[in-house]
Amino acid sequence: MTFTDELWSAIEPIYAEILAHPFIGGLTDGTLPQDAFRHFVVQDSHYLRDYARALAVCAAKAPDEQDVRAFADDAVGALAAEQGMHAEFMGAFGESAEQAAAEPVLPTTRAYTSYLLATVYGGSFAEAVGAVLPCYWIYARVGEQLLSKSSPDPLYAKWIATYGDETFQAVVRRVLALTDRLGEQLAPAERRRVIEHFTTTSRYEWMFWDAAWRREVWPV
Template sequence: MTFTQELWASAEEVYAEILAHPFLRGLTDGSLPRPAFRHFVQQDSHYLRDYARALAVCAAKAPTDADVRAFADDAVGAIAAEQGMHAEFTAELGEGPEQPVLPTTLAYTSYLLATVYSGSFAEGLAAVLPCYWIYARVGEALLEKSSPDPLYARWIAAYGAEEFQGVVRRVLDLADRIGPELSDSERARAARHFATTARYEWMFWDAAWRGEAWPVPTAD
């Protein structure tokens, strides 16, 4: 089994649950309530700021100059493209009340940052991978049906697009290049990180679907 096959196997069931989630079903049949989508976009803007930091840390630990550049470019490029898309969505949806960073976003980004700072390059890579790979798979799967809602159809098209798929393929190729050099224990740790952040991906959509809020008032 290649390293990426091993990683995917650790989260296969989570991916099935993601595709079945009412948030994603609501995107494709157009029934997703706008407040849930706005919630998602606002939390994703918070998330992407920290995800860019996580990619920058991966870049700093990458094995070759080309890999350093690829991660650094992604940290700037792919994230800037997604943030640009969110800005367009926000303009169309209307700002709505300002949301603080909510519990699931905070838990996910805290886990990502702790892992990329404290783990090896392979562990950090495994932790950031579901963000790329699950969205690429979801984009591909949803593209066939797209959505009767033009806003949701644009979101699906962005992740199904060849440009995004190509970025993801590059990262997967890198993972498979370093895979054979890893010890069994490092591969096992990496698979645990991958499975954990894949779960956070499910939780992120679920939090938007539920309209998650802090249970008691916060200071900000």
């Protein structure tokens, strides 16, 4: 069993819940309320800014020059997605990216990014990779799963195509190959920490979609 096999087996029940979530089902059949998708886009814009920072820390901690460049490129790509795709989505709602940026970071987004940044700053390079990996891998698997179905709603179809696209899938394969290389070198205690971080941020992925479905707000 490869290390990525071990990681995926740890989150199979979480991934099954993601695929079964009404937010994901609503994307493919076109029934997802637009205000739920808008909630997702706004919070994802906030999330990606901190995710880019987390990837930049991965680049700083990477011992191999090739991985430094790769994570730095991914950090730039995360910001480009925030500025490009999300601006386009906000435009479809008759709003601007600036309006999205002015909205508050909501509880699930704040919790996810806080955990992510604390882990990448405070942990080893392998722990940092484990924490950022679900955002690569789960989106790739969801995109791949939904691509054959697409969506009757052109906005949702565009989102699905972005993550099902072969370019994104190739990036994810690169990170998975790195993860397997790291797994060969990990002592048992660090291996357990990587699995724990990977599982935790996978749970946050489900929570992120659920927060959009519920149109989460600060309770007080």
